[in-house]
Amino acid sequence: MLLIIDGNNVAWAGFHALRRPMGADTPEKKERAALLGLTQSVIGLAVRAGEPPDDSRGRRAGQASMFGEAPRRLTRLVVAFDEGRPLRRRGIYPPYQTGRESDPSFMENEQYVVAAIAQFTELSADLPLTVLRGTNTEADDLISAAVHQAPESDVRIASTDKDFLQLVDERVSIYATVKRLVIDVTNFAEAACPRDSSAAPVVFPRERYLDYRAASGDASDNLPGIPGVGTLSAARLLAAAPLDAYLDDPSLAAEALGRRNARIEAAIASGEARQTVERNRQLMDLRLAARNYPDLAPYAREGRWNELDFRARVKAERISGLDLETSVAALTAIAEAR
The missing domain is CATH 1.10.150.20 (5' to 3' exonuclease, C-terminal subdomain)
Structure with a gap:
């Protein structure tokens, strides 16, 4: 399975999750909270192969179920990031995404998240993954292009962004990271359709x-x-x-x-x-946007798995939120499958 992670989405979520527990009240601490949150999220998703931490039957994600289903195995890992501002869409509609730029919290903390993304991109040189990023380019578009160009028959996107739900089909599923829910064709109506006053989903095709x-x-x-x-x-x-x-x-x-x-x-x-x-x-329309990126090579940075450097980096950065041996085993398996 190809797992594609919405990098900015998990970076911001990781930053907010760790900022208070870490007492991140200085620029250095805020940047560290963002980097740790992003790193732990990406590697955690890789370890679980894009599954929730625990499923409804209480087993760890990635393990075979009581019904004999084979655990998912990642063949590739991709992390996509925004960079700059969404100029293409603002050319169509100038107010697009300008609301967040008037949000003091966003503007104050964006620099720390952006710095963490840059550091993670450097770290990823030693990881068995592909980083997709382009100047004034949105991750959504790169992710959609990666989905449509992928040879894999099983693709999962990890993000809370509802726009990705338009891509769900027999091949593509979404892992909603906050809800800890996998959304695919079998539960799409229940998970994606709004509910009326009786809490019943209003189902549409x-x-x-x-x-x-x-x-x-x-x-x-x-x-x-x-x-x-x-x-x-x-x-x-x-x-x-x-x-x-x-x-x-x-x-x-x-x-x-x-x-x-x-x-x-x-x-x-x-x-x-x-x-x-x-x-x-x-x-x-993400399918339409994907046509703007027929070749992702100019946006791609390929990492090469270096276990020794990864172990040293985890120790140096004091990344305590990871099970080191489990992480190494998962990343090694991805490297061997690429």
Whole structure:
């Protein structure tokens, strides 16, 4: 299995997880918290082959189950990082992701996370993994390109970013790192669809997930959806028909929602809804974005497994959150499979 890790995603999560326990109140300590969080997260995911720490039956991830299923084995490990600012998407929609740049906490701590990523990239020279990174390039696009170019029949992406859910199919699964949940075709509706007031998922075809996001928008990226459409209404619309059907015939929305919605109908009638959807598809469609990277070689940095240097680095950096022998065994297995 190919495991692709959303590097910035786990770097920030690791930083926030360790900052307070480590008492990181100086620039040096903050940078160290970010580096330790990122390193421990990446190697922990490699050790568990992209599985949760423990599954519902209480066994350790990667072990054979009571039903005789073979444990997953990593054939390759890829870590992708953002670098700079998302200029391509801002060329389409200038406010894209600008909200985080007005967040004092993000701006204060970004320098420490970026420095940790640079240090990890140097460390990765001794690890059996590939780092993908490019100036003013988003990790999402590189990850999507890596997925589509991979020869492996089993690919897993480790990230909390919901945009990756559009890639789920019989070959691609997602490990949601915060929820500690693997999302694939078998549990997609339960895990990815929003829930109504009765806590039941509002199920729509998995293939319409991109349009679900395009219709409802993404506040974390400062990206509005169709006026009047939230996650529940988007799910109800897409459960009943493809999104383009409503753009062509506004009257269908009331039938799908069980009531009229003046804001939605006005947005469709004025053409605002179509413009919003077309823009959001351009920004959110990871399959489309992957076409911009037909050759990942210029963005790739290949590491070569050096067990002695890794052991020395773990000792020097005092990386106590890892089981050293388990980590060495997992990384050695990946190196042998590459």
